[in-house]
């Protein structure tokens with residue numbers, strides 16, 4: 001009987017205690033962040049979408065080699081001696097045309113390993129994290145500043161330059177024969 | 186009163202009766218269900234330091250309407266192994282069971298669906314229909330979880346009907362009437378005339394009765410909670426064990442029907458508790474209409490007080506739901522058969538002795 005009454009008593013008291021706690025929480029301000037309207041504060045070193053500042057990129061391919069999932073693909077063409085490719089912001093002369101620089105964000109795991117080896121610190125993490133797409137192909141970002149035609153042109157230019165050089169070399173190789181002849185005359 | 190009005194307006198008893206019958210559904214239960222679902226989500230959210238629905242309308246108050254629109258568009262799935270006729274009738278039966286209870290509930294002195302002399306008895310009887318509907322739903326779904334939920338529900342509702350009825354009998358014994366309207370009329374005046382405070386007759390008996398009336402109220406409130414399958418007595422739909430019990434297989438409007446029935450039921454039991462113990466539609470502090478001499482204001486005030494009391498008890502139901510964990514099946518049965526029923530019996534005898542004095 002004692003046990004019985006004690007059970008009733010504990011039931012009533014514990015229920016009332018529980019109800020008191022929940023009632024108090026009715027008036028505790030909510031911790032919810034109204035996401036699309038209010039953006040949460042991101043931590044200082046958050047890792048999100050990459051950005052490549054092509055003005056500074058020297059096309060050294062270090063980032064692509066560091067990437068564990070191979071989602072960066074870089075294609076470069078040497079610049080002609082006559083061309084001025086400009087300088088990086090640290091004053092380094094650029095020697096390569098970056099004809100193609102794509103990052104496939106559907107593969108990227110946001111490990112930031114590509115950021116550290118970059119000699120010019122031109123590939124870095126931004127605070128953009130809302131870039132979902134309906135098409136997977138749209139997640140392949142192209143950072144190259146050259147249009148496809150320009151890139152094609154650069155390739156042709158370089159091939160031409162190489163061909164010219166080869167011709168010159170061939171001409172040089174043939175020259176002793178040519179130049180000696182007039183001396184003999 | 187409203188019936189006479191419609192009868193005069195349309196000159197046909199059938200039309201008047203149909204309108205009278207549909208009135209609480211469209212004027213009261215649907216808006217109430219819409220509001221209560223929103224309230225439930227808000228209460229639960231704020232009790233857990235969340236915000237709940239916020240995006241449809243001010244603080245999400247149109248969320249339920251959006252949800253109803255969504256449910257209306259949904260495909261009505263009937264699995265090939267379902268027992269189709271039973272499967273289709275079940276939600277209707279559950280809803281009818283809970284809606285029929287509203288026929289005998291006095292919303293105000295001017296509106297009572299049917300002024301039955303057997304009011305409370307009728308309510309207890311028709312809510313029994315809900316069990317049949319739930320069992321049908323569980324059986325016809327041809328799903329073990331549904332059937333388990335339905336069986337549990339039947340066991341639970343039938344057991345908890347006993348303490349409910351014992352407490353109702355206590356009140357009936359004191360007041361001598363089963364008619365909810367008369368019951369409410371008896372508790373007129375101020376709140377000290379309510380049954381929870383010993384009823385309208387003044388005397389030693391009134392004060393002796395107060396503690397036992399409070400016990401009676403607690404018992405009927407707990408057992409009515411169990412009858413409408415609300416937490417902590419929601420083992421028929423226990424999400425973590427039974428998916429969602431007897432309505433697992435339902436989708437679209439049929440599911441909405443169960444949902445509506447649940448909320449209608451919540452209000453019905455709250456209304457019965459309010460009518461039995463808290464003066465029904467009577468104001469606790471007297472009427473403004475009496476004070477300034479406008480007679481037609483009184484029924485409206487009564488409707489307000491009735492809704493306020495009903496809503497308060499609905500709120501407490503939600504409050505309990507978000508406070509207490511679910512009982513185990515054996516605990517559920519123990520609470521009913523070992524605690525509520527004996528106490529209700531003793532309570533009945535003590536109040537009987539007090540009334541004899």
Ligand code: SF4
Pocket residue numbers: 050066067068069070071072103107108109110111112113114115
């Ligand atoms: S963050 Fe990691 S995965 Fe993404 S591009 Fe850089 S190295 Fe590759």
Ligand code: SF4
Pocket residue numbers: 052056057058059060061062063064074117118119120121122123
């Ligand atoms: S490491 Fe930096 S400079 Fe080198 S290719 Fe990548 S982005 Fe360009």
